[in-house]
Amino acid sequence: MTRTMTTIDKPASFSRRTLLQATGALVVSIGAPMTLTSVRAAESGAATATKPPLTPDQLSSYIAVNADGTVSAFSGKMDMGQGLSTAFRQMVAEELDVPVDRVKVFIGDTDTSVNQGGASGSTGVQNGGKQMRAAAAEARHVLIEMAADKLGVPADQLTVKDGVISAANDASKKVSYGELIGGQFFNVHLDWNGEMGNPLYAPGKAKPKDPKSYTIVGQPIPRDDIAPKVFAQADFCTDIRVPGMVHGRVIRPAVAGAVPVQVDESSIKAIPTARVVWDKGFLGVVADKEWDAIKAAKELKVEWSNPTPAFPSQSALYDHIRQAPTRKREVEGKPVGNVDDAFKNAARVIEAEYEWPFQSHSSMGPACALVEVKDGRATCWTGTQKAHFVRGGVAAMLGMPEDKVRVIWTTGPGSYGRNDADDCAADAAVLTKAVGRPVRLQYMRDQGTGWDPKAPASVHRARAALDGSGNVVAYDFLSRGFSRIDVNTNGSKPWDTLAGQNLGVQLKSGDGFGFPGESYGFANKRAAWETIAPLLDRSSPLRSAHMRDPVGPQICFASESFIDELAAALNVDPVAFRLRYVRDPRDLAVIKAAAEKAGWQTRVSPRRDQRGNSVSGRGIAYAQRGPTRVAVIAEVEVDRGSGKIWARKFAVAHDCGQIINPDGLHHAIENNVVQATSRTLWEEVKFDANSVTSVDWRTYPILDVTEAPEAVDIVMINHPEIAPSGAGEASSRPVPAAIANAVFDATGVRIRRAPFAPGYVKSALS
Amino acid sequence: MTKTFSLNVNGQVHSIEADEQMPLLYALRDEFGLNNPHFGCGLAQCGACTVHLDGKPTRSCVTPLAEVGNRKIVTLAGLGTPEHPHPLQTAYVQEQVPQCAYCINGWIMTAAALLRDKKKPTDADIRTALRGLKCRCGTHMAILRAVKRAAAMMG
Numbered sequence: 001m002t003r004t005m006t007t008i009d010k011p012a013s014f015s016r017r018t019l020l021q022a023t024g025a026l027v028v029s030i031g032a033p034m035t036l037t038s039v040r041a042a043e044s045g046a047a048t049a050t051k052p053p054l055t056p057d058q059l060s061s062y063i064a065v066n067a068d069g070t071v072s073a074f075s076g077k078m079d080m081g082q083g084l085s086t087a088f089r090q091m092v093a094e095e096l097d098v099p100v101d102r103v104k105v106f107i108g109d110t111d112t113s114v115n116q117g118g119a120s121g122s123t124g125v126q127n128g129g130k131q132m133r134a135a136a137a138e139a140r141h142v143l144i145e146m147a148a149d150k151l152g153v154p155a156d157q158l159t160v161k162d163g164v165i166s167a168a169n170d171a172s173k174k175v176s177y178g179e180l181i182g183g184q185f186f187n188v189h190l191d192w193n194g195e196m197g198n199p200l201y202a203p204g205k206a207k208p209k210d211p212k213s214y215t216i217v218g219q220p221i222p223r224d225d226i227a228p229k230v231f232a233q234a235d236f237c238t239d240i241r242v243p244g245m246v247h248g249r250v251i252r253p254a255v256a257g258a259v260p261v262q263v264d265e266s267s268i269k270a271i272p273t274a275r276v277v278w279d280k281g282f283l284g285v286v287a288d289k290e291w292d293a294i295k296a297a298k299e300l301k302v303e304w305s306n307p308t309p310a311f312p313s314q315s316a317l318y319d320h321i322r323q324a325p326t327r328k329r330e331v332e333g334k335p336v337g338n339v340d341d342a343f344k345n346a347a348r349v350i351e352a353e354y355e356w357p358f359q360s361h362s363s364m365g366p367a368c369a370l371v372e373v374k375d376g377r378a379t380c381w382t383g384t385q386k387a388h389f390v391r392g393g394v395a396a397m398l399g400m401p402e403d404k405v406r407v408i409w410t411t412g413p414g415s416y417g418r419n420d421a422d423d424c425a426a427d428a429a430v431l432t433k434a435v436g437r438p439v440r441l442q443y444m445r446d447q448g449t450g451w452d453p454k455a456p457a458s459v460h461r462a463r464a465a466l467d468g469s470g471n472v473v474a475y476d477f478l479s480r481g482f483s484r485i486d487v488n489t490n491g492s493k494p495w496d497t498l499a500g501q502n503l504g505v506q507l508k509s510g511d512g513f514g515f516p517g518e519s520y521g522f523a524n525k526r527a528a529w530e531t532i533a534p535l536l537d538r539s540s541p542l543r544s545a546h547m548r549d550p551v552g553p554q555i556c557f558a559s560e561s562f563i564d565e566l567a568a569a570l571n572v573d574p575v576a577f578r579l580r581y582v583r584d585p586r587d588l589a590v591i592k593a594a595a596e597k598a599g600w601q602t603r604v605s606p607r608r609d610q611r612g613n614s615v616s617g618r619g620i621a622y623a624q625r626g627p628t629r630v631a632v633i634a635e636v637e638v639d640r641g642s643g644k645i646w647a648r649k650f651a652v653a654h655d656c657g658q659i660i661n662p663d664g665l666h667h668a669i670e671n672n673v674v675q676a677t678s679r680t681l682w683e684e685v686k687f688d689a690n691s692v693t694s695v696d697w698r699t700y701p702i703l704d705v706t707e708a709p710e711a712v713d714i715v716m717i718n719h720p721e722i723a724p725s726g727a728g729e730a731s732s733r734p735v736p737a738a739i740a741n742a743v744f745d746a747t748g749v750r751i752r753r754a755p756f757a758p759g760y761v762k763s764a765l766s
Numbered sequence: 767m768t769k770t771f772s773l774n775v776n777g778q779v780h781s782i783e784a785d786e787q788m789p790l791l792y793a794l795r796d797e798f799g800l801n802n803p804h805f806g807c808g809l810a811q812c813g814a815c816t817v818h819l820d821g822k823p824t825r826s827c828v829t830p831l832a833e834v835g836n837r838k839i840v841t842l843a844g845l846g847t848p849e850h851p852h853p854l855q856t857a858y859v860q861e862q863v864p865q866c867a868y869c870i871n872g873w874i875m876t877a878a879a880l881l882r883d884k885k886k887p888t889d890a891d892i893r894t895a896l897r898g899l900k901c902r903c904g905t906h907m908a909i910l911r912a913v914k915r916a917a918a919m920m921g
Contacts, residue, residue: 080865080866081864081865081866081867081903082865222859222862223862226858226859226862226863226864226867227848227859229864229867229870230842230855230858230859230863230864230867230870230874231842231843231846231847231848231851231855232800232801232802232841232842232843233843234867235801236801236804236868238801238804238805239795239801289792289796290792290795290796291784291785291788291789291792291796294808362902363866363868363902364804364806364812364814364866364868364869364900364901364902364903365804365805365806365814365868366805411866411867412866412868413804413806413814413866413868414865414866414868414902414903415866442805444808445806445807445808445809445811663862664862667862667865667905667908670904670905670907670908671865671903671904671905671908672904673904674904674905674906674907675902675903675904676904677904678904696807696809696811697807697809697811697812697900698811702900702902703904703906704897704898705893705896705897705899705901705906705909705910706893706894706896706897708893708906708907708910709907712907
């Protein structure tokens with residue numbers, strides 16, 4: 001009854017059949033007769049019957065025209081549900097002058113796309129879309145040249161409509177894209193910049209269209225992946241099955257850093273087909289049935305080593321961050337003016353510290369991966385954000401060369417960065433190698449929440465020097481915390497995966513944090529960060545890495561709360577204060593647009609006109625994230641008795657340059673605001689000396705629908721003439737500070753530690 | 767203990783031999799190939815595995831086969847089809863609700879029971895009925911819009 005092969009025959013999992021159809025190669029492979037057209041095309045040198053190598057400098061690595069005139073587009077960027085595929089479809093259709101429903105996008109398969117960095121830093125449209133647009137423009141240019149040859153009409157006298165090229169002055173002279181090249185491949189070199197990953201760029205000779213002529217880009221085209229999901233017809237990575245597959249589970253220690261010293265296999269002998277896989281610190285089980293694997297993992301008797309508990313008490317976390325030796329310090333660019341002198345001469349100094357906890361991705365389902373080795377080649381289906389990197393991790397675990405490994409990204413259970421997906425793929429590879437059969441591994445909930453790489457905890461210190469007239473003359477901002485790359489942003493190297501570390505590979509902890517993104521024009525200004533070592537140097541459930549807008553929400557929580565503290569100290573309205581010091585015109589525009597949307601009344605915070613238990617307030621914060629800028633105004637209600645905060649309403653102004661799809665952008669912003677509200681009000685990874693104790697939705701609560709805002713009002717500022725920049729994360733960034741500033745406005749009390757959970761807020765208010 | 771179970775799922779009867787303590791979720795997914803209910807937590811905390819048992823939204827991840835009895839099981843796939851969609855499915859597509867979409871079984875199956883039992887629910891009715899369900903991507907605003915849209919369609 002299982003759906004084995006039928007499952008992987010579906011497009012979502014790129015069966016060989018689908019793939020061939022998609023690339024048009026099926027026509028060639030069954031020996032379709034060459035038409036005169038295709039012979040001519042081949043002669044032109046721009047088309048070939050065999051696919052050129054999958055390299056970044058080949059047009060065929062991004063675009064193919066199929067025999068039926070449809071277009072396939074291939075990308076090494078991934079769509080984690082924010083509509084990137086639809087944006088790609090629009091950008092390709094626009095440049096090629098074909099209807100958008102004739103474009104199909106294939107993403108994240110190492111056999112059909114080059115390494116463009118995967119989902120990373122909101123660069124899907126910014127970098128991946130830029131490449132897609134350049135490739136499509138080049139494809140159109142090449143097709144026009146081919147048509148000019150075929151029709152005997154100069155290229156500059158040809159027009160294109162719906163994939164048909166015709167002479168401008170004689171509509172009877174025409175040829176379709178399908179007739180020109182359908183079923184073959186472009187054989188066109190691009191001017192590749194030599195980079196792999198995010199910075200990869202390989203334009204052709206053609207210039208993309210003038211945005212003024214757009215008819216598809218900028219339209220709210222619906223996502224084509226939603227209906228199949230709503231009707232339960234789409235496969236997630238959790239749904240892929242192959243013949244001969246077994247189910248795996250891994251077993252984690254109760255004390256972080258412990259390794260198995262004795263494993264009693266007889267303790268699971270009553271469970272049919274259950275087997276133990278134990279190698280050094282790696283421990284897992286497999287069984288034919290999933291429920292049997294789950295039972296075996298639960299019932300297996302294991303004696304663990306007894307390491308010294310690695311973690312401080314939760315209440316000592318921030319002092320640990322303050323006191324631990326600095327591993328690396330970095331100052332942003334060249335500091336403005338002379339900060340230290342300015343502080344010495346200040347009439348008044350204001351300073352404050354802010355604290356942000358470890359947070360967990362806690363994706364909706366724990367990670368899942370399936371690894372199969374067959375005929376000397378391996379295939380891994382995974383929900384990772386970075387298929388091309390996971391390839392390396394899987395290859396290392398299998399002991400196979402990378403070019404023998406294919407990784408196929410398949411929609412996973414939610415992803416906001418380096419979650420548990422890459423670890424799961426590596427773990428599945430270890431199990432597969434050990435048992436010699438395909439293994440589907442899904443983590444359990446406690447592993448998804450308790451053992452995913454965490455967003456780093458941090459402490460932030462801000463200082464400002466004021467002169468006698470109340471002007472800010474110097475500003476000094478320092479972030480200090482665990483590294484955002486204690487494990488890297490992907491699982492390409494064994495030392496960046498739990499599997500690798502459990503098998504004895506030494507962690508190579510990297511150092512990185514970040515700076516505030518803003519344009520305050522203070523005369524003397526410095527921003528810096530410092531990282532400290534991880535609490536445990538192997539297989540740590542508190543290893544830190546990237547999570548949605550990596551370190552952005554915590555830095556902005558501190559920096560934009562502090563700006564608000566300055567405004568309050570100087571008796572200036574918070575919007576007016578920002579408008580006084582912010583220098584960048586696009587920054588000013590989002591602040592003004594948000595204030596207008598929110599109906600902002602100019603006055604000083606806090607309000608002092610409220611009595612009673614329930615009080616309300618408003619607060620603003622703004623941020624740049626790369627070239628994107630966002631301003632957020634929150635309206636909150638605070639129940640002083642319980643300390644409970646309801647973020648009732650948001651006004652958001654967002655500028656990411658050219659908008660590709662306003663509907664997709666609206667959803668991305670709205671979802672980010674809600675998720676960031678959850679992180680602000682509720683989310684904190686709890687731990688004790690032994691390990692993480694946030695292991696499910698009770699111990700790691702997130703925002704409930706009963707606490708969702710009443711409204712999220714969004715202004716999307718469109719700049720068709722400015723290159724599109726990232727929108728996947730930017731609107732997360734100002735939310736915590738906007739809420740904190742609104743709480744201050746409502747209560748007069750400054751909350752400087754996240755999350756603003758009721759117990760903490762109640763004690764802060766009393 | 768292994769037993770034979772006969773289960774009515776989306777109007778079709780399936781038989782399996784399985785551990786009576788095995789949760790219904792694994793029978794639906796692994797034995798019958800009905801992938802729509804998802805494993806989210808195995809603890810009845812998130813709703814990703816929700817199905818209807820005689821019309822009642824039920825967390826299949828903690829429902830042992832032994833407790834299913836002869837109740838009729840309906841999954842998301844049984845709620846409606848592209849040809850005959852449930853109003854909630856139509857509304858979900860129109861409102862473009864999901865981000866990752868892994869959570870949708872919980873929201874749609876729970877909301878379907880609400881809209882069946884209560885015409886013209888208020889915003890508070892909807893929020894209360896959906897309390898406890900998880901959506902990690904933060905699509906709550908769109909979910910609420912879709913449920914209201916479906917309620918309007920159902921009059």
